[in-house]
Amino acid sequence: MIEHAAEPLASPAHAARTARTAGTPPPASARWGRILACLVELPAALIVVAETLILGGGAFARYALHAPLPWTEELAGILFLWLAMLGAIIALQRSAHMQLTTFISRLTPQRRAWVDACGMWMVVAFLLLLVQPAWQHLVEHVEVLTPTLEVSEAWRAAAVLTGTVLMLVTALIRLFERASRTQAALSGVLVGLGAGALWLLSTGLMELGNANLVIFFLLMLVGCVAIGVPIAFAFGLSTLCYLALSTATPLSIIPNRMQEGMSHLVLLAVPLFIFLGGLIEMTGLARAMIQFLAALLGHLRGGLQYVLLGAMYIVSGISGSKAADMAAVAPALFPEMKQRGAKDGELIGLLSASGAMSETIPPSIVLITVGSVTGVSITSLFIGGLMPALVGLAMMALVVWWQTRKEDMRDVPRPSGRALLKLLVVALPALALPVIIRTAVVEGVATATEVSTIGIFYALLAGVLMYRQFDLRRIYPILVDTAVLSGAILLIVGCATTMAWALTQSGFAQDLVSIMSAVPGGKTGFLLVSALAFVILGSLLEGIPAIVLFGPLLFPIARMVGVHEVHYAMVVIFAMGLGLFAPPFGVGFYAACAIGRVSPDVAMPRVWPHMAALFVALVLLTLVPWFSIGFL
Amino acid sequence: QNATIKLRYGTAFPADHPGTLRITQAAEAIRRDTGGKVDLQVYPNSQLGSEPDMVSQVLAGAIDFMSTASTNLQTRVPAASINGVAFAFKDYTTVWAAMDGGLGAYVRDALGKVNLHVFEKCLDNGYRNITSATRPVNTPADLKGFKIRVPAIPLWVSMFRMLGAAPTVIPFADLYSALQTRVVDGQETPLSLIRSGKLYEVQKFCSMTAHTWDGHFIFGNARKFQALPREVQASLTTRFATAALKQREDIARLDVEAQAEMTRLGIAFNRPDPAPFRKLLRDAGFYAEWRRKFGDEAWEMLEKYTGPLV
Ligand code: NA
Numbered sequence A: 001m002i003e004h005a006a007e008p009l010a011s012p013a014h015a016a017r018t019a020r021t022a023g024t025p026p027p028a029s030a031r032w033g034r035i036l037a038c039l040v041e042l043p044a045a046l047i048v049v050a051e052t053l054i055l056g057g058g059a060f061a062r063y064a065l066h067a068p069l070p071w072t073e074e075l076a077g078i079l080f081l082w083l084a085m086l087g088a089i090i091a092l093q094r095s096a097h098m099q100l101t102t103f104i105s106r107l108t109p110q111r112r113a114w115v116d117a118c119g120m121w122m123v124v125a126f127l128l129l130l131v132q133p134a135w136q137h138l139v140e141h142v143e144v145l146t147p148t149l150e151v152s153e154a155w156r157a158a159a160v161l162t163g164t165v166l167m168l169v170t171a172l173i174r175l176f177e178r179a180s181r182t183q184a185a186l187s188g189v190l191v192g193l194g195a196g197a198l199w200l201l202s203t204g205l206m207e208l209g210n211a212n213l214v215i216f217f218l219l220m221l222v223g224c225v226a227i228g229v230p231i232a233f234a235f236g237l238s239t240l241c242y243l244a245l246s247t248a249t250p251l252s253i254i255p256n257r258m259q260e261g262m263s264h265l266v267l268l269a270v271p272l273f274i275f276l277g278g279l280i281e282m283t284g285l286a287r288a289m290i291q292f293l294a295a296l297l298g299h300l301r302g303g304l305q306y307v308l309l310g311a312m313y314i315v316s317g318i319s320g321s322k323a324a325d326m327a328a329v330a331p332a333l334f335p336e337m338k339q340r341g342a343k344d345g346e347l348i349g350l351l352s353a354s355g356a357m358s359e360t361i362p363p364s365i366v367l368i369t370v371g372s373v374t375g376v377s378i379t380s381l382f383i384g385g386l387m388p389a390l391v392g393l394a395m396m397a398l399v400v401w402w403q404t405r406k407e408d409m410r411d412v413p414r415p416s417g418r419a420l421l422k423l424l425v426v427a428l429p430a431l432a433l434p435v436i437i438r439t440a441v442v443e444g445v446a447t448a449t450e451v452s453t454i455g456i457f458y459a460l461l462a463g464v465l466m467y468r469q470f471d472l473r474r475i476y477p478i479l480v481d482t483a484v485l486s487g488a489i490l491l492i493v494g495c496a497t498t499m500a501w502a503l504t505q506s507g508f509a510q511d512l513v514s515i516m517s518a519v520p521g522g523k524t525g526f527l528l529v530s531a532l533a534f535v536i537l538g539s540l541l542e543g544i545p546a547i548v549l550f551g552p553l554l555f556p557i558a559r560m561v562g563v564h565e566v567h568y569a570m571v572v573i574f575a576m577g578l579g580l581f582a583p584p585f586g587v588g589f590y591a592a593c594a595i596g597r598v599s600p601d602v603a604m605p606r607v608w609p610h611m612a613a614l615f616v617a618l619v620l621l622t623l624v625p626w627f628s629i630g631f632l
Numbered sequence B: 001q002n003a004t005i006k007l008r009y010g011t012a013f014p015a016d017h018p019g020t021l022r023i024t025q026a027a028e029a030i031r032r033d034t035g036g037k038v039d040l041q042v043y044p045n046s047q048l049g050s051e052p053d054m055v056s057q058v059l060a061g062a063i064d065f066m067s068t069a070s071t072n073l074q075t076r077v078p079a080a081s082i083n084g085v086a087f088a089f090k091d092y093t094t095v096w097a098a099m100d101g102g103l104g105a106y107v108r109d110a111l112g113k114v115n116l117h118v119f120e121k122c123l124d125n126g127y128r129n130i131t132s133a134t135r136p137v138n139t140p141a142d143l144k145g146f147k148i149r150v151p152a153i154p155l156w157v158s159m160f161r162m163l164g165a166a167p168t169v170i171p172f173a174d175l176y177s178a179l180q181t182r183v184v185d186g187q188e189t190p191l192s193l194i195r196s197g198k199l200y201e202v203q204k205f206c207s208m209t210a211h212t213w214d215g216h217f218i219f220g221n222a223r224k225f226q227a228l229p230r231e232v233q234a235s236l237t238t239r240f241a242t243a244a245l246k247q248r249e250d251i252a253r254l255d256v257e258a259q260a261e262m263t264r265l266g267i268a269f270n271r272p273d274p275a276p277f278r279k280l281l282r283d284a285g286f287y288a289e290w291r292r293k294f295g296d297e298a299w300e301m302l303e304k305y306t307g308p309l310v
């Protein structure tokens, strides 16, 4: 997954925009930015803190006091929906929603500005059309009481309406501030004409039946994604148009499904692990661990490369977020590796591939999402994910061994046993964290959702007491970043849930089942086709959207043809990771370039050995279920 | 006039559950009855959404029909969940007398006031029983401090709290792993769910407490139902009723099979005496409290079939 790292790579045009913004601060945006800061950012940050306390407190009351609190789940769920919507608003303000920039980044700045304006009008169109259904959704829920707290369901539904309205305002301000008046007006007319044409055609569309799926979910969706409309909004807009123009379904189904998609409580682990990832970087836990590994292996040929692989494996087990993992590991190692003669491109290959490899290491956000949308036990996924990543790691170690077999190591000193021991002692609290998290889940201290709070309290304590590195002023930005990242991810989950509903009720799901279960080669054939499909989907759509959209449709088929669902999950996630981190489309690849400060053009020709290693690992995982389910 | 009417039916039952299979059969019969005019599509396994969410969809008109436990309707109509009162129905004869008789009619009527058309015969979801990994439940003393997973239903949370247990709300999707890792000591669901959720893999004991009985109402959006042609309404009404009666027989058979199969897999069954549980609840004021919440009229209707509870 690429998350906020996507932004630095929306390169040339974005850089131009930033320069412009920096030169003369646009007054409307600056004012709106300040309003958002009070109205949205502060509550979002407070909710992250509240969620930590509620979930941590709930686990404590149940495990330590033997007095479970039945209301914690519901309260956490309501706050979570608000967090997701508030985060999505800030993400829109900061351009942090996931989008495909591969095509538009090649345009000249002038053309790019036109395409961006059209894209932003699409976002505006979706939000504008969503306001009325969101209001209706709210009205429908005023009289309904929540089961446990017995407060009005409107507390939940209001989050969707608030998010829609504030995102609409944000989108409009951004549109008029980034585009010239002519651009904004002309592109608005263009999008409006397109909408009008579709509306006029709607009686004809109703008679087309499922051919509409091609029009809206292939042509329109792919078109939107290609011109850089953030993926969540592309999902939402094509679903809304499909339902409004070719079916008689009431549109309040859209906020309804969005709300449910964003309400799976297990997804609450997403913001909490993102927060934990920020904390381990800030408190110095990550650095202490890397220093120890570097002292241990650094004097070997390719030693630092092995350290990078190992550190990614371990850090991944703490933080749920890929961007946080790469940001914690790469800057600490890259300078020294370059000094020893490692080529820029190879480093990016290594970082990219290790990013893909660690997608299955618990508590990865992708694992949590798979569990929440398919109902596969998250604990099983957490246990099953360790080996597949190890297979990927072994394959990559082979590449490192080959590439560094001639490295000149004469000048590299070997640390004394004493120095090593000292570093180990310093690194111990950091190395213990993944073990603590795993033990807490396996021993039933906390559920997979709650366990992140244990990590957070531990990292805070370790940071304050042992590493004496705890900058209170940095906490607030980390909290807001957490909200932004969660909002970006959850809005996609919400919109994809809506789209999946539209696809299911159209009968497409049943068609997909009959096509996929007729794939020749039985289990293996089905697995290979799925792996291939997810490499492509991961590359074009990114991981989370692909999984949320197709997981609920494909997992039941996997069960039907006799594939263990944990095995299937691992194959699909690994394949998706490979697509995500493989150039030229994979956004993860560009994130790695951004974090390693290497130009994508330099890196691209040199990443293939690592990608090949991952591919071999993927084939092994597909053919040998034992790697995934041998330890369940 | 010849255009087909597409109707959507959603349920949380899995595709191979009688609660889905019998409705699929009914859909075929309805197609025949109406000369192919009505196409009722059945979406099992919560494909269209969770149960509370499908209720919203029915009311908004996004889907047409669904079935769900009465306890999922209580957030809209408090009296709907009255059949979930602890240790109310001593056997199935009492259950069907009440649900096909005055109590069912009372609840259907209450649901009609929020624009839900409820079909007359409800589906059987079975009595709920307690499973545990640590010890069988024979008397209320065995529940002391017992961490038990319950769905987010206030009626049942209060029941287990008054029985001295520690009720914990966990979503069903997380239940298996919560039992496996001992986040909770046990759980309570009908036998069919214990089997289909493979909960027997992580539990040792099944105590046939039969503490509540759970049924599924079949219902749709009342205004949309009234707008359907008369003969379509009639066909839906008859076919859903037939489906429900057959489904009840299926469940009776499956319960016996499930118990035999799980015994073979090493689950120890026991059948505790409900009297001490009921007495404890009565002394703790459970029945008095819920009589207040459901209202006297609903409560008297319940006691007409169960005998005095308070
Ligand atoms: Na991870």
Ligand code: NA
Pocket: A264, A371, A372, A373, A374, A375, B173
């Ligand atoms: Na789920």
